[in-house]
Amino acid sequence: MKERATIGVKMVDTGLPTSFVLRVLELARESEGIDDLLQLWADAPDTAERQAVEAELGATIDDRDGGAGDFVIDSTDAAGELLEQRRRFKARLRRLIAERGGVSAVARRAEMPQPSLSRLLNSMSEPRSSTLHRLADAMDLTVADLCHEARQIQIAPDSVFRVQAGSFLVAAENMKIAITKTTA
């Protein structure tokens, strides 16, 4: 097993953002799973494998730093509709990123590994609020700009927030919304 610090230096040398590497090293001290990922990165036989580990490490950081749905709320429990919503959101995000220099450029500005951003764009995973904020900052946008569709929010007669059909995300700056099931 290689020393964490040695791996960290090598990670920075390969161009990974220093802030990302420092956070990984910090978390590896308390998480055996993240430490294992660090070792797998060091032993990766090729770039593809290394990038796969980097994406995984990015996800583990998001799990801790991401904020548990305080800004991002799925509007429906129905998987089919949810999938369509996420597809639309990812397509929009891909377009915005392409307009602002592409994945590598935006990832660099957002100080996140490029494989993490690629995975976010190509998978149907739920983006965390911290990631949205970081991306928005890197693109000189607001989180609400990224979550354009989510602006359609209405207050139902029973005073429960509900999300109109077709919307995906609710971006509510400085505000936490307790959402109950959207069974309008």
Added chain:
Amino acid sequence: MRIVITRWGLDSYLDLLHRGVLDAALYRRVLRPDILLLRERNAQPKFKKPKFWGPAIDLRGRAVGDGWKMKWHNFGPHNVQLRLCIALIEADSYLCHAYVKNSGSQDKRMAASLKDKIQLIRRLQHDERGEL
């Protein structure tokens, strides 16, 4: 006992749908009934078959504590090797993430990720999206 759908589990499911690995009908016909067997796993003979159920193994060749895998072989229209990582914590089962197995190194990566998720679940730092 609860069978908990974590945020990671829901993301995996949507990803598999998106990539055409499965559809809702296949999920209902094959995956869901197998997953529901978790409620009676001590009495279920399927859980004695290593081809269906076994511990997640980390990069050192050790079993991940509380980490398990449910396996389907030649699954779906693309005949893939599908894996579902599950954390068994106290009486509850947490559906953590699913993936199409394509290499041994991916298995190790997924085991490391499961190990980390188990730690988060134990600390109640995970998100739940529902129950089966």
